[in-house]
Each structure stands twice: as structure tokens, then as C-alpha cells.
């Protein structure tokens with residue numbers, strides 16, 4: 001009996017911990033999947049008309065990384081210009097909510113473990 005009560009207590013506190021952890025994450029917008037916090041509506045209004053919001057929510061980066069992406073889209077993809085305040089609020093939201101992550105890519109494979117490159121130029125001149 002005593003054992004069962006302790007186990008119940010452990011389960012209850014585990015649930016409480018999980019609930020707290022979940023409560024701290026901002027809710028996701030049902031339409032865009034963006035985290036509904038800070039200037040998320042600016043991002044929704046400016047960033048999801050050309051492509052899926054998933055391109056944004058699966059991306060991670062610093063403010064500078066996000067700014068570079070914006071510059072690339074402005075140069076190559078017809079993205080409009082932002083006034084500096086709007087741009088800074090957008091990149092702040094993005095860097096705060098989709099920040100760089102260490103573990104998103106595996107380490108590069110050492111060259112000696114790579115298969116031969118079929119597209120490499122021939123090492124001996126063809127005859």
C-alpha cells in the first residue's frame with residue numbers, strides 16, 4: 001500500500017513537471033505553426049505568402065543568419081524591403097524562437113572514409 005502511494009506520488013509529480021515544461025513553450029498558431037509570442041504576427045504577415053511557413057519553422061539561426069536570408073530573398077526572390085524597425089523586430093523574433101542549434105547536423109565524414117567521387121575529373125589524362 002505504502003509503495004503504491006509513493007508510486008502514485010511520483011507519477012503525479014512527473015505529470016506536474018511535464019505540464020510546467022509544456023506551459024512555458026508558447027502555443028503554436030494553428031494556421032502558420034509559428035510560435036505565438038512577441039512579434040509573431042509581423043512574421044506571419046510578411047513571411048508566409050510566398051512559401052510554406054515550414055521553411056521558417058524548420059530553419060534555425062542567429063539574428064545575422066536570418067538577416068542574411070532576408071537579404072538573399074530581397075535580392076533574388078522579390079521579397080520587399082522592410083523599414084529598419086520592422087526588420088529588427090522580425091529578426092529578433094526569429095532568432096529568439098528559432099535560434100541556432102548545435103546538434104542539427106552530424107559532423108562531416110572524414111575524407112578517407114568517403115566513397116570515391118564519381119564526378120571528379122580523371123586523375124590520368126584519357127587517351
Ligand code: HEC
Pocket residue numbers: 043046047048049050051055056059069070073077078079080090094
Ligand atoms: C516574395 C516572396 C517571399 C517572401 C515574402 C518571403 N520569402 Fe522566404 N523564400 C522565398 C523563396 C522563393 C524561397 C526559396 C524557396 C525554395 O527554395 O523552395 C525562400 C526561402 C526561404 C527560406 C529557406 C532558405 C533555405 O535555407 O533554403 C527561409 C528560411 C525563408 N525563406 C524565410 C523567410 C522569412 C523569415 C520571410 C519573412 C521575412 C520570408 N521568407 C518571406 C520567397 C519569399
